[in-house]
Amino acid sequence: MACSNRSTIPAADESGATTISAIHSDVLQTHILTRLDGPTLASASCVSSQLYSLSTQDNLWRDICQATWPSMDNPRMRNLISTFPKGPRSFFSDSFPLLVSRPEPHDRPEQNPHPPPSELIFAVDIYYRNKLIFSKLHETETLTSWFKYSPFRVDLLDPKDVVSTPIQYPDGEESDRHLADDLTLSWIVIDPTGKKAANLSSWRPVWVKRHWLSGEIQVLYASILAGDRKSSELAQCVIMVTFGSKTEEFHFRN
Known part of the structure; x- marks a missing residue:
């Protein structure tokens, strides 16, 4: 053998x-x-x-x-x-990538559009120095006139709600600038009907400034959205994070 x-x-x-x-x-x-x-x-x-x-x-x-x-x-x-x-x-x-609009060929055949969704889902995550400090899902309906009127606005938290964070309140303009480097935000809008998603955030702030009266720190993220290929219309999406005056708390509005 x-x-x-x-x-x-x-x-x-x-x-x-x-x-x-x-x-x-x-x-x-x-x-x-x-x-x-x-x-x-x-x-x-x-x-x-x-x-x-x-x-x-x-x-x-x-x-x-x-x-x-x-x-x-x-x-x-x-x-x-x-x-x-x-x-x-x-x-x-x-x-994952930043939202980029690319021109489509004019001779490309049009596809049958999906029916408009009855709701949109927003997935929001905020990091400070690569550590998660806020995470939330938010749903909104799309059928009423409230959604269809411009400008469209979503508030993640009520004006009186606050969320504690480990971020120290900046003492001056030099301290304000560290937020531009250390605070990152992802804001994904999800269409559950069309099975599509897009990140509306610029990831890092486009500017950080202190309100002259209240002393609040406003951190703004923004992106430019293009319409369909039949239209030259552009829309600006603005996301604002506001830090309460001289506290270690903040609330969001956009």
Whole structure:
């Protein structure tokens, strides 16, 4: 009876160096790919067909979405983003980059539009020095005249509500500037009917200023939204975070 001792020979390139294909797929998926952020995971998927197959698993992108936007970590939102065309990967692709309008070819055939949603969902996350200080989901209906009239406005908190933060009240203009570097905001609007999402925030503030009368610190984020290709109309979306005067509390309005 013949006996053979078979050993696995690692894949190697022409120079004899071991390539990534020598690493078992279980090791790649559980110990390497799970450590990557969204942009890095997307880049890894372009390296080879093997990495593409491993990097497009829904569980990886679901975990990345929840880590990037803690406001998405609830049963309803997990179920909703699973219904996007490519699941959580589509949601991340819609929501991670800044919103950029690209002109479409004039000869491109028009697609049948989705019916307008009966509600919109806003997912808001605010970080100070890379630490989460505020996270909230907010829903609003779109059927009444209140929504259709311009300008449209959403208040995340009532005017009298405040949220405590670890941020010290700035003493002067030099102290105000650190908010522009350290305070980041993500504001995602989600269309649950059309299975689309977009991040309306500029991520970092476009300006920080102190109100001359109240002493409140106003931090403003903004983006410019384009209309459909039949219109040259532009709309400005403004998000404002207001820090209460000489307290360690703040409230939001936009």
